[in-house]
Amino acid sequence: MSTEKPNVSKGIIDRLKALDDLPHFPDALVKLERAVASDEPLEVQDIVQLIAQDPRLAAGLIGVVNTAKYTTGVPISDLSEAIVRVGINDVRVMAHAINYKSSFKSKPPFSEKHFMKHAMLSAFIAQALAKSLHVNKGEAFLCGLMRDIGVYLLAVEDREKYLEVIKLADYDVSKLSACENKIFGTHHALMSARLLQQWKFPKEIIMGVAFHHTPEKAEEAYKAYAYLTFLSEQAVFRLGFDNGIADITEEEREVPSEELLNALEYFGLAIEVYDELIQTAYEDAENMGV
Structure with missing residues (x-):
């Protein structure tokens, strides 16, 4: 799943559990x-x-x-x-x-409001995309919702270290995982997956979350979930919402990145259709008070 140092993620989760800081x-x-x-x-x-x-x-x-x-x-x-x-x-x-x-008792060293809104919008968008991409809607929703819960785990584990990550990544989401690995020896996608394993979530969700930054590396059986989770996250950024930690560039909003185009190609989805779907999902989420 990753080249992380042995048991780094498990060790963090065990410590948070002992401190009663692990989400329930x-x-x-x-x-x-x-x-x-x-x-x-x-x-x-x-x-x-x-x-x-x-x-x-x-x-x-x-x-x-x-x-x-x-x-x-x-x-x-x-x-x-x-x-x-x-x-x-x-x-x-x-x-x-x-x-x-x-779920979270401790406050993170970033905007909780932005982080939560990003997670919720990603979940609604993942569910909307699932209808067109022939993926289970409920599992898609949970992939979008849970993909970045590992950010919270790392930030609660060591606030100062995570502030260092944010500074190092310079608000660029494409650098975030590498910066987390440098500071913590693991990264948020893997942390998210470890927690979901502990919660006994379906493997499709665990693997979709684990590989949402590198969907091309997922096993074939789980690629659709990994690509869908990546697309749900990118969609929220394209709508103009950061997650309190990082964002895509303005240029990437105007000209889709190669990674985004590759994900759309995997499903045979045109960028115009994608943008229409995410706009509709966003409006639905707004109607529900997200």
């Missing part, structure tokens, strides 16, 4: 993931019982249904009604998004 994956979401993976038919009441175990998730879902995308003008306060309104298929991704936004 709620039991309710674990059970929801198992229920989805079992392929057994799920009824609304089954989902209600799972989500109700975590008041944060329940309150968050009720909040989602009262946003512009879902509201009919009549406020909803009942969890069953909220799940019916959102739809069983979307509850899983919404629950993950809500959990992500409240």
Whole structure:
């Protein structure tokens, strides 16, 4: 997966876990993931019982249904009604998004607001792209959402070191992984993948996240997820949003990079179609209050 020094990523995750700084994956979401993976038919009441175990998730879902995308003008306060309104298929991704936004106890040495918005927009865009690229929408959403969670892990591990990374990368996302490797001996994509392994996420998501900066190096079985995750991240940058740490150049917004064109070519997707898809996904996300 990487040429990192032995067990650097695992060591960081173990230390954060010991300090209680590792993001928590709620039991309710674990059970929801198992229920989805079992392929057994799920009824609304089954989902209600799972989500109700975590008041944060329940309150968050009720909040989602009262946003512009879902509201009919009549406020909803009942969890069953909220799940019916959102739809069983979307509850899983919404629950993950809500959990992500409240997972971190320690503040990072960069703009948390920019970082979270970038993650959420990337998730919505990944889901929208998945429809056209014949990739599982739920897994695509999670690839987009979770791809940079390793940035947070490195920054919480050592704030001063991560500030050094930011300075060294000089706000250029193409340099970020190399700078992380130089300072930490590992990089954020691998850190993200290690955490997702611990959380027992599907391998498609783990590998898509692990290789989202080098999708051409992913195993053939996981290339689609790696390229899709790369495209979802690049899309947010193309829309003009940095992630609080780095960005693409203005020139790359005007003239797509070779890496972006190669990713689009992998799917046979024209740049014009890509830009239309990401604009629509952005508008949907805005309607949901992202």
